[in-house]
Amino acid sequence: MLYYLYLLKSRFSPLNVFQYITFRAASAFLTSLFVSLATGPGVIRWLRTKKAQKIRADTPSAHQAKTGTPAMGGLIIYLAMLFSCLLWARLTDRFVLLLLVTCTALWMLGYADDYLKASEKRKDGLTPIVKMGIQLVIAIGVAAYLYIDPPNGARATSLSVPYSKEWVIDIGILYIPFCMMLLVGSSNAVNLADGLDGLACGTIIISALTYSILAYLAGHARFSEYLRIIPVPGAGEITVVLGSLVGACLGFLWYNAYPATVFMGDTGSLFLGGAIGVVALCIKQELLLIVVGGIFVAEALSVLLQVYSFRIHKKRIFKMAPLHHHFEMIGWPESKVTIRFWIVAIILALVALASLKLR
Numbered sequence: 001m002l003y004y005l006y007l008l009k010s011r012f013s014p015l016n017v018f019q020y021i022t023f024r025a026a027s028a029f030l031t032s033l034f035v036s037l038a039t040g041p042g043v044i045r046w047l048r049t050k051k052a053q054k055i056r057a058d059t060p061s062a063h064q065a066k067t068g069t070p071a072m073g074g075l076i077i078y079l080a081m082l083f084s085c086l087l088w089a090r091l092t093d094r095f096v097l098l099l100l101v102t103c104t105a106l107w108m109l110g111y112a113d114d115y116l117k118a119s120e121k122r123k124d125g126l127t128p129i130v131k132m133g134i135q136l137v138i139a140i141g142v143a144a145y146l147y148i149d150p151p152n153g154a155r156a157t158s159l160s161v162p163y164s165k166e167w168v169i170d171i172g173i174l175y176i177p178f179c180m181m182l183l184v185g186s187s188n189a190v191n192l193a194d195g196l197d198g199l200a201c202g203t204i205i206i207s208a209l210t211y212s213i214l215a216y217l218a219g220h221a222r223f224s225e226y227l228r229i230i231p232v233p234g235a236g237e238i239t240v241v242l243g244s245l246v247g248a249c250l251g252f253l254w255y256n257a258y259p260a261t262v263f264m265g266d267t268g269s270l271f272l273g274g275a276i277g278v279v280a281l282c283i284k285q286e287l288l289l290i291v292v293g294g295i296f297v298a299e300a301l302s303v304l305l306q307v308y309s310f311r312i313h314k315k316r317i318f319k320m321a322p323l324h325h326h327f328e329m330i331g332w333p334e335s336k337v338t339i340r341f342w343i344v345a346i347i348l349a350l351v352a353l354a355s356l357k358l359r
Contacts (some may be wrong), residue, residue: 025243032084032244036251074268084244093237110266143179151232183277189296190273197260210349212242218283230284294348
């Protein structure tokens with residue numbers, strides 16, 4: 001909304017700054033940070049009036065002490081991010097609209113799931129079939145849109161291979177199911193990682209910062225040509241959205257850090273994971289998500305391997321899945337697990353950014 005103030009630059013030249021992506025991304029970050037910090041206490045008090053979500057039985061016994069901590073804290077992140085985007089992003093940009101629509105749809109799904117869990121009628125929330133079905137419908141919509149109107153027409157169904165200069169893989173019509181798998185996978189992977197205070201939130205901040213750099217470079221004609229990455233006109237505006245997301249998550253982390261006074265819940269994890277997935281698709285850096293989101297990939301794989309091993313061989317690979325619980329079970333304190341996972345996430349982010357130089 002404030003973007004259009006630059007049109008008045010002939011009357012007041014400093015207004016020209018509103019058209020710069022870097023200025024609006026920084027402003028979006030500060031705005032969402034302030035909003036999440038300011039609204040956090042009120043939202044947390046309101047959530048405490050609701051029936052508190054019980055801690056699942058399949059977690060380390062120490063987690064039962066967290067019973068009574070309000071969930072649905074993702075509401076703080078979503079509202080702060082949305083307000084900041086409406087204020088600073090260029091709302092006519094198709095990538096901004098796609099991100100906001102996808103995030104809203106996944107946020108509504110997560111909120112409905114958390115709300116039902118907190119009610120007496122359905123303590124387990126939405127059934128897995130319903131939840132996955134809705135996610136697939138959302139993913140189909142995103143995949144179809146990006147297939148019909150691709151970010152880069154010349155590389156519409158191609159996947160850029162990280163750390164290579166020219167190697168791309170054209171998968172044709174299979175790009176649609178690939179998009180769906182990536183979007184649903186990233187959304188659920190973040191959901192699985194949301195099991196320790198501050199773990200998912202801190203890791204999302206690192207992933208979003210990494211992709212904000214990649215988005216800015218992809219949207220800049222000279223930088224994308226020099227770095228030999230797939231150019232995506234208009235992708236720079238994604239940086240503003242990610243700036244607002246990082247600010248909102250950082251403000252929420254103030255309340256979610258150990259010991260947490262509020263949990264993110266599906267209300268936050270589903271749409272945050274979906275947002276990172278959509279960004280990866282929009283800027284044609286899909287395969288790099290494996291590196292950037294390596295922590296989330298490891299969490300998801302640990303669950304899949306545990307389920308497979310137990311069903312087929314009747315043995316457990318990990319003491320408990322997802323992976324963060326395994327380290328708790330071998331004696332690591334919760335805060336140590338979280339911080340060490342953050343450290344790994346930072347290393348993976350640097351490894352991902354190194355792909356730019358290696359090209």
